[in-house]
Each structure stands twice: as C-alpha cells, then as structure tokens.
Amino acid sequence: MNLCLLLLLPLAATLLVCLPANKYWAPGVTLVSSLMILVGVMRLAWLMAAGQSVMTGWNTGLLHGLTVDGLSVLILLLIAFIATTAAIFSIGYMEHQILTPWKRRLYYANYNLFVFSMLAIPVLVDPTLVWIAVELTTLCSALLVSFENTHEALEAAWKYVVLSLMGAGIALFGFLVLFAAMQTSGRGGAYTWSGLIAAAPAMPPVLLQAAFLLILIGLGTKVGLVPMHTWLPDAHSQAPSPVCALLSGIETTTILYVILRLFPVLHAAPHGHADIWAMVLGLISVGAAAFLLLQVSDYKRLLAFSTVEHMGIILTAVGLGASVAGYGAMQQVVSHAVTKSFCFFAAGAVLLVTGTRQIAAVRGLIGKSPLAGAALIFGGLAITGAPPLAVFLSEFTILKAGLTARHYLATGLLALFIVIAFFGIMLHFNRMVFGAGSDQASPEGAAFPARRGNLPRLPWSCRLALFVAAAPVLVLGVYIPPPLQNLLTQAAAALKG
Template sequence: MNLILVLLFPMTAVLLSLLPLEKRFAPVVTLLTQIAVFGMALNLALQVSTGRTVIGLANWLELDGLSALVLLLVTFVALTAALFSWGYIFAHEKVARRIRFYYAQFNLFVFALVAVPVLVEPAFVWIAIEFTAMFSVLLVAFGNTHEALEAAWKYIVLMFIGAVIALLGFLILFWAQKNAGGGLYTWEGLRLSAAHMSPVLLKTAFLLILVGFGTKVGFVPLHTWLPDAHSQAPAPVCSLLSAIKTTVALYAILRLLPLLPNAPIDIWMQTIGLISVGVAAFLILQVRDYKRLFAFSTVEHMGIIFVAAGLGGKAGGYGALLQMLSHGLTKSFCFLAAGAVLLVFGTREIGEIRGLIRTSPVAGLALLFGALAIGGAPPFAVFLSEFSIFRAGVAQQHYLVISLLILFIVVAFFGILLHVTRMVFGKPAPVNAAAPGSVPFSCTLALVLAVVPVLVLGVYEPAPLHKLLTFAVSNLTGGMP
C-alpha cells in the first residue's frame, strides 16, 4: 500500500500546488508531502532491510534492496530540497503564479524520480526516467534568461536523444527475451531468462542503454548538458538534478549488470568511469562558476561509482552503492550551500566572492564543509565510501585502475579546495546589491538537516543500513555470493 502512496502523494501535491490560494500554500503542501513520502520510504526501507522484497502490485511496483536504497536517497534529498526551496524561492520570486508553477513542477519532478526505483518493468522505468527529464526542463529554464533558455534547450535535446537510444536498447532486450522463450519483462524476469538470451542481442541492448542513459548520467563525453543546466537551474533543483536525477539513470544501468555475468563489460565500465573521473578532475581546475564546479564534481563521482561497479564482486558492488548514497547526500548538501552563497552574494562567479565566512558564516561554513565532504576528506561519508572502493580494487589487484582513480580524485580534491578556500577566506568582497543578502531560516534549517547524514555516515553505519546495502549488493550481483 505504501508503495502506491509514495507515488500518489507527490502527484496529489502537483494538483494542490496549482490551486490559486495563499502564496504559502504550495510550499506548505510540498514540504508536508516530502516529509510524508520520506517517512514512508524510511518505513519501507526498514522492512526491506530484513532481506525481503516489498510488493505493492506484483510485477509492477516492487521494492528490493537496491531500489529501496535509491528510494531512500531520492526522498531524503527531495525533502531537504523542498525545505530549502521555501526560503530560496520566496527570496527570488515575488509573483504568486510563478511560485505555484515552481512547486507544481517540483512535485512533478519528484514524482518521476520516485517512480524510477519502485517500478520493476523496464519499459516503465524508461518512461519514468524520461519524465524526470521532461518535468525538469522548465525548472532549468525557470530563470528565463538567455543563459537559462540555452541550458534548457541543450538539456532537453540531449536528454531526448539519450532516451531514444536507450528505448531502442530496451526494445532489443525485449526481443532477446522473447527469442529466449519469453518470461516476465521485469528486472527479475530478465535476470532469470538472461542465461538463454542471445549474447549478441544482450550486449547490443546493454551498449545502447549504456550510451542512452549514460547521457543522462553525464558520462564524458556525453556530459555537456550537465554543467550548463546546473549553473542555471535554481539551487534546490540543482540538488535534485545532481544528487538524484543522475543517480536514478545510473541505477537503471546498474540494474542490467546481473544480466551479463559473463560478458567482458567490466573493462568497459572501468574505462568509461575513469575517463569521466579524469576529464572532470581537470575541468574542475579551470571553472570560474562555483555551481559548474559542483556539476563537474558530479561527473567525477558518477565515474567513480561506475569504476567501482566495474570492479565487480561483492566488495566492488558495496563500494559503488555506498558511494552512490554518500555522493547523493553530500552533493545535495553542496548545491544547497551553493544556493546559500548565491543568496548572499548574488553572483555565481568564483572570482567575485571573497571572505564569505565573514559576510555570512552560515553560507561560508556550509560551502567549506561541502567542499571538504565532496572532495573526500575524512571524517565525511564520501571518504569512507571512496576508501572502500580502493580496498575492493586493491583486493582484486586492479592496481592501475586504483592508482589512476586516486590520482584523479586527488586532483579534483585540490581543484575544489583551491576554488572554495579562495571564496571562503580573505578580505570580504562587496556583495551584489540586487542579492537578497542573507540566508533565510528555512534554508539554514535545510542545510543542517542535509549535513547530518553526511557527518553520521562518515563515522558510523547503522545496522539496518548495512543490511540494506548488503541486500542491495546481492541484487546488483544477481544473488551471487
């Protein structure tokens, strides 16, 4: 029942947000919805962590370890983003109609994001992922400036091209399954019939889906939409885009891994991942816009997760999923911090910001924490997950891959810190007179809420989460011990 409700709630919130009532109505509805949905997701994840699959509608809506993990991440990030939106949107937008429009789109976007992990039929997952793109285009264009429109155009075009390529992949997958004697067209059904499928068709389907959804994940060289969309979209939307929209597309690719236990895709995954990490690390060094900085960091982290998944085995899978979780949580915090900086200074240029910590201690501390956390400094969550990936790689003797990975991560770490310390410390620069100038209470609250798991997961992994991750890894490796 809860599985149906997690879909119904955001959909209802879309309709309620559109009602022309008091201007605080839409944000209240949105916030309450996200709290309820997160509560239900937490409850579902606890049930799943006992090792059983929760079934909402058999063969339609199901939740196993991997999907519960993604659902938990999606709903938590959506909650913090909704809370942050409260202050951020009121500070930037005065027209009631535009505020309602923003929240309706926001809920629609969250609806699509939540639908990806709970659906088990690949054709519907494809549609849900495609809807995550379609429903966020107008949010990217929300600023309605020259740059925002250009970013939205690039975004919609690349998203749709990716979707069409992936669609062909799913059609070929369907064909392969039918040739192999049919079966249920669900993730589990596909896994069961994978052994009888033609390897050529299976590999072609995987490759098409990898390229198609890889565009949505932001693998180099298909990443060009990512920094543009992230520099233009409102900060809470960036947090959704970067922390979970890319993740759900990656989730769909990872779902195919159990179908190909014997194919030599490990080396493809490691190569694609390393290229993304490497290119992003060096692009980070030369950015001039701090939101683009975090966007390139997303490209880097998607690469790291893919390398980890490519290492294979339980340890690699565990590292990949832990990294997916810690990146999602940390990156959403980073973009909220970036939003706070934008509220204070009113500019996205790194060069125009100095002495942030004195102008606004909240924004300054948040940005510094975010930079350290996403760079992978201890004691934050990303450090732990990256460390588990290195350990998995060394245990499997992938020395070259791990050395390159460490090199790129170190380059990215210094790149991020170089830019951020320049902004945070020093003599305060004058702020843009048009900027709101301060961080509203709701935004501060959202930052505090968002930083909690980033800190906690860096030092402590709760037992249910560990069980959930273990279950998720078994979904990833196809039940392989």
C-alpha cells in the same frame, strides 16, 4: 506503505499546489507530501533491512506490479530524503526570486511532478516503463531548469532537453533489442528485471551486448558520463539551487540505477563484458571531470563537474567487480547523494548572500556570512572526500576493494583523479571563503532577478535545510547504522545478481 500510495502522494501534491491560495500553501503542501513520502520510505527501508517480506503495489498483468528490493529501496530513500531537504530549502530560497503566484504554482507543481517521476523509476520493474519514467524526469525538470528565464537558463534547458532526449531515443532502441533478446532466448517470462536475469543465459550474446551498450550510451548521456556530459554543467548550474540539489544529488543517481540494473543480467550471461565497459567509461569520466574542474569560473559549475566525477567513481567501482566493490559502490551512491545536495544548498546560500555565481567575485565570505562560508568550506571538504566525512569512507572502501581485486592500474588512476579533484575544488572554495580581496560588485548582478543578492541573513528555512542535510554527511563518515548497513549489503547483492 503501499507503493501505489507512494506514487500517488506527489501527484496529489501536484494537483493541490495548483489551487489558488496564499503564498505558504504551495511550499507547505510540498513539504508535507515530501515528509510523508520520507516517513513511508523509511518504514519500507526498515522492514527491508530487517529481512521482512515487503508488500508490493497492485499487481495487474499489465504492469507486472510494482516491486522493490534492497537496491531500489536505497534509491527511494535517497530520493525521499533529498526531496524533503530541498523542499525545506525552497521555502526561503524561492521567495527571493521574483515569484508571482503563477510562477510559484508552476515551480511547486513541477517540483512534485519531478519527484513523482523519480520515485517511479525504482519501483517499476518493466524496463520499457522505466524508460518512460526516465523520459518524464527530463520533461518534468526542463521547466525547472529554465525557471529563472534568463538567456543562460533557457539555453541550458534547451541543451538539457535535446541531449537527454537524444540519449533516450538510443536507449529506447536498446530496450527494444533487449526485449527481442528475451523473446529469442525462448524462456518466456515477463519482461521485468528479474525475468531478464532468468533469461540471460539463453540470450544471443550479440543482442545482449548491443542492448547493453545502447542503453549505457543512451542513459549515460543523462547520467553525465564523459563524453556525453556537455549539457550537465550548464543545466546543473543554471537551475535554482534546490533544483540543482535534486538534479545533481539524486536524479543522476536514479538514472545510473537503471544502468546498474543491467549488470546482474550481463553477469548471468556467459559472455557479458559489462565490467570492463563500466570501468573504462567510469575512469574516463572521473579523469576528464577532474581536469575540467580546474578551469571553471562559476562555483555551481564546479559542483556540477564534481557530479560527473562522482558518477564516474560509482561506475568504476561497479566495474571493479560487483562482488568486491559492490558494497563500496552502494556506499558511494549514498554518500554522494547526501553530500552533493548539501553542497548545492551551500552554494544556494552563497548565492543569496553575494548575488553572484562567479568564483572570482566572491572573496572573504567567512567575514560576510559565517554560516554560508562555513557551509561552503564544509561542503567542499565533504565532497572531495576529506576524512572523517561520508565520501571519504566510501571512497576508501572502493579503493581498498580495488586493491584487493588486484586492479592496481585502475585503482591508482582513480586515486590520482580523486586527489586532483580535491585540489581543484578546495583551491577555489578556499579562496572564496578565506581569500582577501575586494568584494566587488557582482559582475553578474543583472542576471539576477531583483530582491536577490546581499541578503544580510539567510532565511530560517535555508538554515534548517543546511543543518538537516549536513547531519548524514557527518554521521555516515564515522558510523553506518546497522539497518542501513543491511540495506547496503542487500543492494550490493542485487547488483551481483
């Protein structure tokens, strides 16, 4: 599939959902476009894994073309998969919000634009254009975060926009310094990711370091690295659940991908100290998130903190050394994305059944809605890395690589924090699902628009989305198909440079 087509599909879907039609039109168009993207990307990944040369999009001098390698195809695959499952989940879930035709169009138009902006990040190769795509992800998702239009949702959206854009301003300066470093190096190639790697050995180390740190801090704000994470639990808990799945499951990872693109550049330079920064910042994020998890009272916030933790794990893994832990880091990217999106679907199902986001208000869920309860406990086990699920396998790979590389302290701390997070999450989820106690009327009920809460049965689309999303969580824990394995190896190689 031509890469331009890949970007044009969600844009076309955005225009189509704006047409006035009955209530199945907008969700249908979104689902069809997501499925087409998924099929296209899977074909792309298949070709890539088979080692065939992959066609690129139109190549003008202005854009330096659109190109993909193993790393970007991996990210594309995850975006396409989660966009599809979230589109399925949205059908039933969003109908239980007050949806006027206008609101429905607003939701699906923003949804498709948001998917477009995320798909643009891996296929663009000019870092300044990637920066613009990053900005667009913030701007397209802002109105999705504030969609429920409550005080809390608006406050979350405001914090999200202001902090992300502040970070983006710092990152912009970083990308401009990087451009200057490239020009000073005297190796006048195009300003692309591969051009940067070629120019890196001749760049002034000060400029390269400064650019790396500015971008790490700037984009790290949007990834949710501690201490720039403060907006993340708010935005990722207040948005409608399918949007949370996109935000937490894949948007953070997509932005992290941009940071990861800089690692081969710094490895190619003589004095690049990217690894130690990544390891320190990563461990701080994992540690802080593991302890912050313990005291939350809202189960969607709990999952949002878990995202901060997992971003930290990925960054730490990259910091352990791309040559040893690169494969594990890529595996973690995949397992986190599929598992976290599943968790948010489960949380959305619980929200539909109980009508509250408070942990304390949900007890004995398994008796009330076996499917939602089972999904929540399964999601909790999966995201905290219980065997034999996907996250367990990837975390195990990372820890093993850390020990092989003789980073005993970092690996030990990482393992400790993962265990703390396991207990933090499972304690809450266990009480919610199996705990005895009165299932009191939700204290937060008023925050919910009408028609929500106390649904006797989950809508069929939510059930379907849960089953589809659970499949890779289960399968990837025991078996990684050879094409995916190839793709992961290629992605890890791209990380090494």
